[in-house]
Amino acid sequence: xxxxxxxxxxxxxxxxxxxxxxxxxxxxxxxxxxxxxxxxxxxxxxxxxxxxxxxxxxxxxxxxxxxxxxxxxxxxxxxxxxxxxxxxxxxxxxxxxxxxxxxxxxxxxxxxxxxxxxxxxxxxxxxxxxxxxxxxxxxxxxxxxxxxxxxxxxxxxxxxxxxxxxxxxxxxxxxxxxxxxxxxxxxxxxxxxxxxxxxxxxxxxxxxxxxxxxxxxxxxxxxxxxxxxxxxxxxxxxxxxxxxxxxxxxxxxxxxxxxxxxxxxxxxxxxxxxxxxxxxxxxxxxxxxxxxxxxxxxxxxxxxxxxxxxxxxxxxxxxxxxxxxxxxxxxxxxxxxxxxxxxxxxxxxxxxxxxxxxxxxxxxxxxxxxxxxxxxxxxxxxxxxxxxxxxxxxxxxxxxxxxxxxxxxxxxxxxxxxxx
Amino acid sequence: xxxxxxxxxxxxxxxxxxxxxxxxxxxxxxxxxxxxxxxxxxxxxxxxxxxxxxxxxxxxxxxxxxxxxxxxxxxxxxxxxxxxxxxxxxxxxxxxxxxxxxxxxxxxxxxxxxxxxxxxxxxxxxxxxxxxxxxxxxxxxxxxxxxxxxxxxxxxxxxxxxxxxxxxxxxxxxxxxxxxxxxxxxxxxxxxxxxxxxxxxxxxxxxxxxxxxxxxxxxxxxxxxxxxxxxxxxxxxxxxxxxxxxxxxxxxxxxxxxxxxxxxxxxxxxxxxxxxxxxxxxxxxxxxxxxxxxxxxxxxxxxxxxxxxxxxxxxxxxxxxxxxxxxxxxxxxxxxxxxxxxxxxxxxxxxxxxxxxxxxxxxxxxxxxxxxxxxxxxxxxxxxxxxxxxxxxxxxxxxxxxxxxxxxxxxxxxxxxxxx
Numbered sequence: 001x002x003x004x005x006x007x008x009x010x011x012x013x014x015x016x017x018x019x020x021x022x023x024x025x026x027x028x029x030x031x032x033x034x035x036x037x038x039x040x041x042x043x044x045x046x047x048x049x050x051x052x053x054x055x056x057x058x059x060x061x062x063x064x065x066x067x068x069x070x071x072x073x074x075x076x077x078x079x080x081x082x083x084x085x086x087x088x089x090x091x092x093x094x095x096x097x098x099x100x101x102x103x104x105x106x107x108x109x110x111x112x113x114x115x116x117x118x119x120x121x122x123x124x125x126x127x128x129x130x131x132x133x134x135x136x137x138x139x140x141x142x143x144x145x146x147x148x149x150x151x152x153x154x155x156x157x158x159x160x161x162x163x164x165x166x167x168x169x170x171x172x173x174x175x176x177x178x179x180x181x182x183x184x185x186x187x188x189x190x191x192x193x194x195x196x197x198x199x200x201x202x203x204x205x206x207x208x209x210x211x212x213x214x215x216x217x218x219x220x221x222x223x224x225x226x227x228x229x230x231x232x233x234x235x236x237x238x239x240x241x242x243x244x245x246x247x248x249x250x251x252x253x254x255x256x257x258x259x260x261x262x263x264x265x266x267x268x269x270x271x272x273x274x275x276x277x278x279x280x281x282x283x284x285x286x287x288x289x290x291x292x293x294x295x296x297x298x299x300x301x302x303x304x305x306x307x308x309x310x311x312x313x314x315x316x317x318x319x320x321x322x323x324x325x326x327x328x329x330x331x332x333x334x335x336x337x338x339x340x341x342x343x344x345x346x347x348x349x350x351x352x353x354x355x356x357x358x359x360x361x362x363x364x365x366x367x368x369x370x371x372x373x374x375x376x377x378x379x380x381x382x383x384x385x386x387x388x389x390x391x392x393x394x395x396x397x398x399x400x401x402x403x404x405x406x407x408x409x410x411x412x413x414x415x416x417x418x419x420x
Numbered sequence: 421x422x423x424x425x426x427x428x429x430x431x432x433x434x435x436x437x438x439x440x441x442x443x444x445x446x447x448x449x450x451x452x453x454x455x456x457x458x459x460x461x462x463x464x465x466x467x468x469x470x471x472x473x474x475x476x477x478x479x480x481x482x483x484x485x486x487x488x489x490x491x492x493x494x495x496x497x498x499x500x501x502x503x504x505x506x507x508x509x510x511x512x513x514x515x516x517x518x519x520x521x522x523x524x525x526x527x528x529x530x531x532x533x534x535x536x537x538x539x540x541x542x543x544x545x546x547x548x549x550x551x552x553x554x555x556x557x558x559x560x561x562x563x564x565x566x567x568x569x570x571x572x573x574x575x576x577x578x579x580x581x582x583x584x585x586x587x588x589x590x591x592x593x594x595x596x597x598x599x600x601x602x603x604x605x606x607x608x609x610x611x612x613x614x615x616x617x618x619x620x621x622x623x624x625x626x627x628x629x630x631x632x633x634x635x636x637x638x639x640x641x642x643x644x645x646x647x648x649x650x651x652x653x654x655x656x657x658x659x660x661x662x663x664x665x666x667x668x669x670x671x672x673x674x675x676x677x678x679x680x681x682x683x684x685x686x687x688x689x690x691x692x693x694x695x696x697x698x699x700x701x702x703x704x705x706x707x708x709x710x711x712x713x714x715x716x717x718x719x720x721x722x723x724x725x726x727x728x729x730x731x732x733x734x735x736x737x738x739x740x741x742x743x744x745x746x747x748x749x750x751x752x753x754x755x756x757x758x759x760x761x762x763x764x765x766x767x768x769x770x771x772x773x774x775x776x777x778x779x780x781x782x783x784x785x786x787x788x789x790x791x792x793x794x795x796x797x798x799x800x801x802x803x804x805x806x807x808x809x810x811x812x813x814x815x816x817x818x819x820x821x822x823x824x825x826x827x828x829x830x831x832x833x834x835x836x837x838x839x840x
Contacts, residue, residue, distance in 0.1 A: 022701060079527070201654060201656075201657045201661045202656075202659070203653075203657075203658060203659075207662055221656070223702060223703075231808060232785060233622075234622065234783065234810070235624075235783070236621075236639065236689070237621045237623075237784050237809075238623060238807060240678065240682060240689060242622075242627055247674065247692055247695070251671035251672075251675055252671075254671045255672065255675075257666070258660065258668050267659075268660070269656070269659065269660060271660075271665070272706075273697070273702045273703055273704050273706060274700050274702050275667070275695055275697045275700065276695070277694065280693070280710040281694060282643060282714060283643075283691070283693060283714055284691075285691055285693065286692075292656045294702060294703055296592075334485040363654070363655070363658065364656035364657050365656075389654070389657075
């Protein structure tokens, strides 16, 4: 057919209005008065959301498979079904005060790609699949990115099943209750390559006035607990020279956390988010200050360098002030670069479509991080208003929603190949 | 008699062993297992302590007067009883985890002065009085320094009476219950001049290896609440250049609180004791940081200069970063210089006795601050171990206890005059 010619394929565009309408319809399940969505994983509302999406998939002629952790795979066969599928997806669970787009956009963008291919009678060489992953948010059950993590064998199915919410309900029990324990063993499902479309959840694209972020990878994260020990004393009778003020040493190190990020550009990030001062009394010189350090960078080598940097600064501060500083690594997520072929496919699709774009990194985790351990993977970011996410006021422009989905369409077509 | 000759008077010394024994006996009332004292104001234990001290005073031939706020005045008449008395005193209430010396030393040192004068048959020209002031500590009822504050009309008797403890019991009710509402109107009691002997509650004397601190005055205090407002954002997706990190601006100002104290030597003090970070989450850039500022210096003019300094620094930080900083003055205690005559009397007594000494300031409030509003006043400090006070491990050396009391004896004798 005509659509199979290269120029015709190049002119293929998704239906932005249909995609937007689907997003708005899904967002009604768990809609909050402030315009957000509260659809926590494995609740009745999550079941309604899953049922709606799978209903749309079946209506689009797709085959549905659910695995034992409740991940859903919606398949559009290709010409050569012995090829591993080109997969896209994300999640449809939300934060308690979540928005309409986080995760949901990635799943419905995949569905819109399939609907578009159907409309135009395009057959791909490899099959195409759209996945939703169970409990990406982690706000009801930990760990986060649970479905994709079990799938990638980052942790076991049993571990995930045993996770409990605040009421003591387990993942296994809740999966059974909503009818989403499927027959397939997680991970026993081929992935040819993986794309995920997502709102940026940060301010970079908006700040640079770009429509598409070509995501090169996900930053590695190191989380530390840091404790500075001084000596409590009365603020009045203790002159400056005789103090062991833990907060004064701690605040210098807090400044250095940010300086350390600036010393490791362009992707170095350093944050102190949590501070506890002891005894936290107005007229007592702090005897102990505990605070968190969050360091991120694009490669593990750079994360190692930041680790050494901040430990070196702390050692110098201790040598200078005599106050001991303890730095404990409490969590560690390796950096995850995406596959050059997938990054290139996204970049080429964006170029072809004529959207403004820039290379970027993801500072937060996504299901794509686990998929990248199994197959070539890549991500497509679009701007979100003021960089705000995990918030009911999360917002994205319809034209950006459309653009990201068009990029997904063409990147997937490049990887899947057009039959004929 | 022989004692009335100048050389004999100069050789007069208190009985250090007797003073120490009295301190240890009083410390048994409310003694804690860790070696401290818990004798909160207006409790049954406070009544026992008051009764013991007044019993000792009566045994020493003193006349006892109690006023309506429970302040006790123990009087040793002089030759000329139309002269206003030379008064010394302090308090015998303690912190919940207090030590044996804070306050108690000042009262019992006064009693030991009287006992010594009795032993040697010394008659003074002016009468001598020893006072204990109700509720100096303020840990059960606020305001602190309640008895001396009512006496000096810093606030009214009614205001003090109405103060409630955590169980809702009032000062008036508790004073009545322990039988310590006396007939005298607070303040209607002449004070010729006032001395107070006290442990330093700081590390300066110990650090300088001096036995006596000749106290020039009490530092003025300014208490502020400070709030820096930024913008909460995820630590991952938000690059350094696009952050409004309230903590990074707050920590610079916290550093400047200490720098400001160093810019106003030798008595400038700057402390940040209390910090609240919002939302205080490991992977969220702080959107708001609230913290306390405590600035102290020896004169109100220097306190004003520190106030202007820190506000100027905050304004520069706001101009540089764009983050608003609000600084609210929440409490204000004026500086209280002591009277040159009393300071000189303490210095001369110390010189005469041959003790090592240094001029110093009090960084904390004492009853002497209110007395200085009514009459010439001065204080005598002795070292306490590691500068620690308001703690069960508070400690002082017997030889320092003795030395401070000898200084008190000779300073009071200078002011009272020896009859004959």
